[in-house]
Every structure is written in C-alpha cells, then in structure tokens.
Amino acid sequence: MELTKRQQDILDGKEGDVKAKVMKTLVMYGETFGSTRMVDITGKYGHLVTSFGLSVMKPVYDLMDTLIDAGAVSSQKFSVDPRPLESCVPANLIQKIFFRVMYSKQDDYDRQLKRLGIMSDDAYTCTCYMDEVGNTPKEGDILSWAESSAVVYANSILGARCNRNSGILDLFGSIVGCVPYFGLLTDDGRKADWLIEVRTSKRPEAQLLGSAIGMKVMEAVPYVIGMDRWFTGLDDEAKAYFKDFGAATASNGAVGLYHIENLTPEAVKQGRSLLREGYRTFVIDDAVLEDTERNYPMIWKDASARPKLAFIGCPHLSPAQLESWSDRIDSALCERGLKKVAVPVVMTAAPAVMEAFKKTDRARRLLSQGVILSHICPLMYMNNPQCASMPVITCSNKLRTYTSARYYKEDDLLRIVTGGER
Amino acid sequence: MSTRVFKGRVVVKGRVTAEALVSKGGFNTLASYQHSLMFGDRSGKCSDQNNVDLYKRPMAGKALCMPQTIGSTTGGLVLYCASAMSRQPACLLFAKEIDSLAAAGAILADVWTDNSMPTVDGLGEEFLSYVQTGDRITVDEDGTVTVER
Numbered sequence: 001m002e003l004t005k006r007q008q009d010i011l012d013g014k015e016g017d018v019k020a021k022v023m024k025t026l027v028m029y030g031e032t033f034g035s036t037r038m039v040d041i042t043g044k045y046g047h048l049v050t051s052f053g054l055s056v057m058k059p060v061y062d063l064m065d066t067l068i069d070a071g072a073v074s075s076q077k078f079s080v081d082p083r084p085l086e087s088c089v090p091a092n093l094i095q096k097i098f099f100r101v102m103y104s105k106q107d108d109y110d111r112q113l114k115r116l117g118i119m120s121d122d123a124y125t126c127t128c129y130m131d132e133v134g135n136t137p138k139e140g141d142i143l144s145w146a147e148s149s150a151v152v153y154a155n156s157i158l159g160a161r162c163n164r165n166s167g168i169l170d171l172f173g174s175i176v177g178c179v180p181y182f183g184l185l186t187d188d189g190r191k192a193d194w195l196i197e198v199r200t201s202k203r204p205e206a207q208l209l210g211s212a213i214g215m216k217v218m219e220a221v222p223y224v225i226g227m228d229r230w231f232t233g234l235d236d237e238a239k240a241y242f243k244d245f246g247a248a249t250a251s252n253g254a255v256g257l258y259h260i261e262n263l264t265p266e267a268v269k270q271g272r273s274l275l276r277e278g279y280r281t282f283v284i285d286d287a288v289l290e291d292t293e294r295n296y297p298m299i300w301k302d303a304s305a306r307p308k309l310a311f312i313g314c315p316h317l318s319p320a321q322l323e324s325w326s327d328r329i330d331s332a333l334c335e336r337g338l339k340k341v342a343v344p345v346v347m348t349a350a351p352a353v354m355e356a357f358k359k360t361d362r363a364r365r366l367l368s369q370g371v372i373l374s375h376i377c378p379l380m381y382m383n384n385p386q387c388a389s390m391p392v393i394t395c396s397n398k399l400r401t402y403t404s405a406r407y408y409k410e411d412d413l414l415r416i417v418t419g420g421e422r
Numbered sequence: 423m424s425t426r427v428f429k430g431r432v433v434v435k436g437r438v439t440a441e442a443l444v445s446k447g448g449f450n451t452l453a454s455y456q457h458s459l460m461f462g463d464r465s466g467k468c469s470d471q472n473n474v475d476l477y478k479r480p481m482a483g484k485a486l487c488m489p490q491t492i493g494s495t496t497g498g499l500v501l502y503c504a505s506a507m508s509r510q511p512a513c514l515l516f517a518k519e520i521d522s523l524a525a526a527g528a529i530l531a532d533v534w535t536d537n538s539m540p541t542v543d544g545l546g547e548e549f550l551s552y553v554q555t556g557d558r559i560t561v562d563e564d565g566t567v568t569v570e571r
Contacts, residue, residue, distance in 0.1 A: 011553040021533055032520065058458055059506030060499060063534065066560070144494035166526030168499025183522065216447055218492060219521050245515050254448065254521060262485055293496045298473045383460060401472065401493065402453050 001027050001180070002037050010176055018070035022172045029169060031179020038178040039185065042142045042159060043136040045119060046078030046174040047128050049146035049167040052380055053084075053106030061105055063168065064112045067175070074117035074174040079128035079135045081147055082316065082348070084380030088372050089346055090309060095386040099355040102384060116171065122209065125350030125375065126150055127243065127316040129158065132352035139265055142185060144173025148250035149315045154245055155257040157234065159265035161185045164219075164256040184256050190266065191276040192223035192259055197283045203230040204289055205409045206244040207397035214253025214290040216282050221257050222249070223275055228262040238263065247315045248397040299404050305391040310377040310417045311405060313348035314396035319357060322349055326362040332418035333369060340370040342419035343393070351375040379403060393417075424568050428549045432565040433520055434528045436540030442557040442569070443484035445475045445527035446550065448492035451523065454481065455500045458509060466509045475555070485559035486511035489550060491524040501527025507536040513561050515541035524545035542567055 003011060011027065013020040030038065050060060067073065084103050091099060119135065126147050128135035137143055139159035145151050146165045152161040163183045165173065173179040182323055183189040194217045198204065198259040213222050242260065249255035259267040259274055266274060312325060325347060333339065347366070349357065354375050357363050363373060378396070382403035392405045393413060400407035408416065417419065450470050457469035458481075466482035482504075491497055501524070504510040514528055515522075520543035524539040542565045549567070553559070559571040 025529055025533045028533065029522075029525060032529070050499060054460065056462065056507075057503055059503050059535075062506075148493070148495045151495065162520050164495055166501050166523045166530075167496045168502060168530055169526045170495075214492075219490060251493055254490070254523075299471050331538045382458065385461070401450070402456065404471075412508070 001031055004038070006063045007038055007132065007176070007178060016070050016072065018066060018072045022072060022175050022257070024236045025169070026172055026176065026180055030182060033180070033182035035180035035182040037181050039142055039181045040178050041076065041144050041173060043137040044076065046074060046076050047135060047145040047147055047371060048078055048080040048170050051081035051083055051124055051377065052107035053103050055102060055104045057105070060168070061109060061112065064116065068112065068115050072175050073115065074171060075177045076174050077117050077119040078174060079119050079123040079125065079133060080113060081124065081126050082375060082377035082380070084377055086374045086376045089374050089376055089381060090344055090372065095384055098386050100385045122351035125316050126377070127350050129153060130318060130350050130353050132319070132356055133350050142179065145181050146170035146274055149243070149247035152246040152250045152256055152258065155184055156246055156259070156264050157239060157242055164254065167234065176248070190257060190274070191221065192274050193217065193220035193276055193279055194222045195275060195279050195281045196222045196224040197281065198224060198226035199283055200289065201286055207248040207395065208289050208293060209284065210245040210248025211252040211397045212247035212284055212288055214251070214255050215292070217253060217255060219254035220255070221259070221340065222255065223259045223261065223267065225261040227260050231263055235261055236318065237387055240318040240321045243315060251398040251401045260268060260269065296400065296407055300391055300406060306341045307391050307393045307416060309390065309392045310343050310345045310413060311348070311392065311394040311396065311399060312345060312413070314394065314399040315380045316353070317347060317349040319353055322347065322353070322357045322363055326366050329369060329371065329418060330365060330379055332414055336419050338419050341417050343416045343417045344370060345417050346372045346378070348374050348375055348376060348378060423570055424428040425568060426552055428545045428569070430542040430545040430565045430567060431539040432563070433543055434532045434538060435457055435563050436477065436513070436538055437561060437563050438478045438512050438540050439560045440483060440485040442553050442555055443476065443479060443481060443486050443548070444553050444555045445473055445486070445488040447473065447475070448490055448522065449473070449486070449488040450493035451491050451497035451500050451527070451554045455504055456472060459500065459503055459507070461530055466504065482509045483512050485513050485515060485551065485561070487515045487553050489517045490521045495523060497523030498526030498530055502530035505531035505535045505539060508537055509540050510537055512539070514539050515543040515545060515559070515561070515567060517545050517547055519543055
C-alpha cells in the first residue's frame with residue numbers, strides 16, 4: 001500500500017508505538033482487500049458499535065486503556081450504540097443482580113468513551129443519523145463507522161461511503177483520520193450483484209423483506225425493484241421503513257449497501273446501470289416471505305407460553321415511528337375497550353429522540369397505557385440469561401437473530417400486546 | 423484414509439493442525455460466540471440458533487470452515503476477544519473471499535494478541551462441499567490446506 005508521508009510516519013512509530021500498531025492493523029486490513037491507498041475520513045463524526053461495559057469483554061477495555069494511555073484517541077467526535085441498561089425497563093430482582101454483574105464495567109467504559117471522544121453524554125444510539133442526534137453524514141462522505149444497521153443506512157439512504165467495519169477498527173480509523181480505500185468506498189464496490197424483484201401482493205413487512213434478501217445475497221449489493229409502488233420518495237415514512245429493512249439485511253445477511261429503484265440516491269441518479277454485468281435475479285413474492293418466516297427456529301421451551309414482554313425499536317425508532325406506534329396501540333386498545341396493554345411493551349429510541357417525544361401528548365398517553373419508553377439496546381437486555389429464558393416477543397428481525405425473542409409481524413405483535421388472540 | 427489438498431490465499435500466516443468444524447451457511451460471529459464469551463464457556467460452544475451445522479458445538483481449537491461471516495459489526499471485536507481469552511478457533515478457512523469483519527478479527531488477533539489464528543480464504547466452493555466436521559485439517563504457511571479423513 002502506498003502511504004502519504006504522514007501515514008508512513010505513523011506506521012514508522014513517529015507518533016508512538018501504539019499508533020503505529022493502529023496504522024499497521026489498518027494497512028493489513030486494507031491490503032487484504034487489495035487496497036493500494038488510504039483515504040481521509042471526511043464525515044464530521046464517527047460511530048462506534050461497542051457501547052456495553054460487559055465484564056467479560058476485558059480485552060476490549062484493556063485495549064482502550066492502552067490507546068488512552070498512549071494518547072491515541074479519536075481525531076473526531078463520535079456517537080456510539082445504545083447503552084444496555086435503564087431503570088425504567090422491567091427487571092425482577094434476579095435479573096437486576098445479573099445485570100449488575102454482567103455490565104459491571106459500564107461506568108468505567110463510559111469514562112473511557114469520554115476520554116476517547118464521544119460527542120455527548122446521550123450520544124448512545126444505533127440511529128445516530130436521526131436529526132435529533134446530529135450525526136448525519138452527507139452524500140459522498142467517507143466514514144469509519146461500525147454498527148451494521150447504521151452503516152447500511154448511511155451507505156444506502158444517505159449516500160455516504162463506509163465499509164462494514166468491525167468494532168475496534170471503527171475507532172482505529174477515527175484515531176488516524178483515514179481508512180483503506182476498498183469495497184463500498186469505491187464506485188465499483190457499489191455496483192449491484194443482484195436484481196431483486198419484489199412482486200408481493202401488498203407492501204411487505206420491512207424486516208421480513210430485509211431478512212429474505214439478506215439471507216439470499218449475503219454480503220452482496222442488491223438492487224431492489226418494485227418498491228416504488230408503495231413509496232414515491234424518501235420521506236420520513238420511507239426512511240423509517242428502509243432503516244428497518246436495512247437492519248434485517250445486515251443482520252440476517254451481511255449487506256452493507258442496497259439500492260432501491262427510484263428511491264435511494266444512487267439508484268435515482270444511475271438507475272439500472274448500477275447492475276454489475278452478470279448480475280443474478282431473485283424474485284420475492286408472498287410465498288417467499290411466508291417461507292422465510294416459517295423457517296425461523298422456535299427456541300422457546302414452551303412454544304405456547306404467554307409473552308411477558310414486547311420490544312419495539314431494534315434499531316431505535318424514528319420520531320414518526322414513535323407517533324405511528326402510539327396511534328396504533330391507542331386505536332387497538334380502544335377497539336377492545338382496554339385502558340392498558342396486555343403485555344408490557346418497551347419502545348426504544350435515541351435519547352434525544354425520546355426526550356423530544358416524551359414532551360408530547362402521545363407519549364403521555366402511551367405511558368398511561370403501560371408502555372415503557374426507553375433508550376436501551378434490547379439486544380443487550382436479552383443477553384441476560386434470566387431475560388433470555390423469558391418469553392419475549394418483538395417485531396425486530398435483528399433482535400430475533402441474536403436472542404431468544406420471538407418474531408412477529410407488526411400487526412400480529414400489535415394484536416398480542418393489545419389483548420388479541422395469539 | 424483419503425486426503426485432498428486445497429490452495430487458498432493467506433490472510434494471516436501460520437501453520438496448524440486441527441479438527442474441522444464446518445458451517446455450510448454464513449457464520450454469524452456475534453450470534454455464535456455471544457454466550458460462550460459472556461458466560462465463561464472455555465470450549466466456545468456455538469450459540470447461533472440459526473446455524474444448524476454448528477449450534478451447541480464447541481468452536482475453540484477447531485478449524486472453522488465456512489463460506490464467510492455474516493451479521494453484526496461486532497464480529498471482528500468478538501474474534502479479537504475470543505483470541506485474547508484463548509477461546510479462538512485454531513484457524514479460519516473461507517471458501518469465498520474473506521469478508522471485512524472476519525478479516526478485522528483475524529488481523530486484530532494477529533497484531534494485538536499472542537493467539538494468532540492462521541487464516542486462509544478463497545478455498546473455493548469445492549472445499550466447502552468436500553470438507554466435513556471431524557476431518558483432520560492441516561494449514562501450511564503458503565495457504566495450502568490438507569483435508570484428511
């Protein structure tokens with residue numbers, strides 16, 4: 001790899017041994033993918049995936065200490081994924097004891113993040129690109145982000161350029177201010193390998209469609225057609241839909257970028273010229289989605305157990321989604337003559353998004369209906385074995401993938417939490 | 423005993439012999455390592471409920487064979503932690519070109535820990551069709567992978 005003088009100096013140890021190892025790691029990473037140069041990060045902020053102070057992840061915190069002690073901190077401020085805990089989220093005594101032991105490093109890690117360069121005390125969310133959070137890259141920005149759902153959103157919806165970087169490497173790029181040029185940073189890497197034809201009878205559930213596509217294309221770039229029957233532009237509703245869709249493509253597969261015909265920025269500008277020569281085609285109809293859902297493993301010990309908790313908001317909800325869910329829950333409760341939800345519901349959003357929402361009448365109504373408004377990471381909550389053994393339901397395919405939470409489509413989940421048939 | 427030899431590209435150099443553990447589908451690193459890292463299981467039992475080939479099988483010290491890794495961008499960090507805690511696979515063998523998360527994990531382990539995982543990619547679909555869990559695998563420094571059964 002050809003480096004600039006500054007990059008070579010860092011690699012040669014002129015800014016210390018630790019920074020030299022950081023640069024060595026990035027150079028090896030780039031060379032693995034045939035990269036011949038580093039490019040400067042142009043996005044204003046970074047985003048890190050590691051937000052949790054898990055006691056067993058000691059090697060990560062030791063590495064952070066090594067970086068801090070050597071003065072190898074981030075050259076740009078960054079946001080980070082959601083915190084694992086918040087007192088408003090239901091937990092019994094045993095679960096709380098487990099949480100205390102599991103996340104005993106949280107305060108220490110929060111302090112490390114401050115020293116490394118976190119944007120603010122509430123910059124903890126997987127949806128850092130929300131206006132309220134303020135980490136929204138511009139089209140063409142080069143990023144050193146991790147968090148699969150944020151990376152795929154930044155690439156696809158915002159038109160920024162970021163590889164699916166791993167945790168730790170996200171910070172390494174921000175420390176030295178550059179990333180190896182390969183993959184989704186290049187025009188060629190952004191070409192589509194698959195043409196996905198959506199031929200369903202109605203607008204598909206975002207997280208189910210994303211799951212089917214992710215499982216099919218793995219890490220390839222899909223170019224999706226047929227979605228403009230339901231969306232005419234990237235308004236708030238469309239952005240929220242494709243946020244959830246992208247999270248499922250990235251967690252059920254390894255998608256880092258998708259193009260949606262007539263909707264996403266590069267597809268609007270370049271159309272089907274984005275399709276790589278020799279691309280493959282996959283048709284998604286109602287049967288494919290039904291098969292996808294039917295094949296999800298059922299790992300509850302008692303498949304007919306009554307759900308004890310429901311999570312909505314993985315990835316974190318947008319303001320429009322908070323409003324929409326509020327209205328849907330209210331209507332469903334009214335229809336059944338109920339005043340409170342039948343299953344405790346935790347809705348999650350970025351701290352800044354949630355704080356703004358909590359000032360609204362909708363939020364007050366939701367709280368009175370027994371809904372919990374939080375900014376935690378549901379996945380981190382479900383990592384607690386005492387929570388994992390509990391029957392928890394969700395409309396998040398990402399949460400389903402990583403935990404024992406059982407997936408239901410949004411309407412089905414709504415029916416269950418508002419006292420309807422399972 | 424039958425022997426077959428495959429040649430791939432070296433990502434992290436090393437020589438090792440270990441028993442094969444084969445995932446025919448994408449290897450979800452976070453989902454697979456989540457429980458073992460969190461609850462101190464030194465054998466690294468796979469906790470990915472979606473992976474029928476590996477679910478509940480120990481991964482530590484095995485020659486992990488797969489098409490590529492998928493899922494969360496904590497993937498590299500998880501492999502780094504597994505290595506730092508001596509629960510890593512003996513080697514990582516990819517039928518396809520390695521993905522960015524697995525590459526990050528293999529390189530982080532190599533540069534920042536004492537427990538390197540020799541890593542070879544581009545072994546081809548035939549490798550993944552042929553190799554079976556339980557086979558004896560030898561990885562050489564030039565990317566030669568010998569499968570014995």
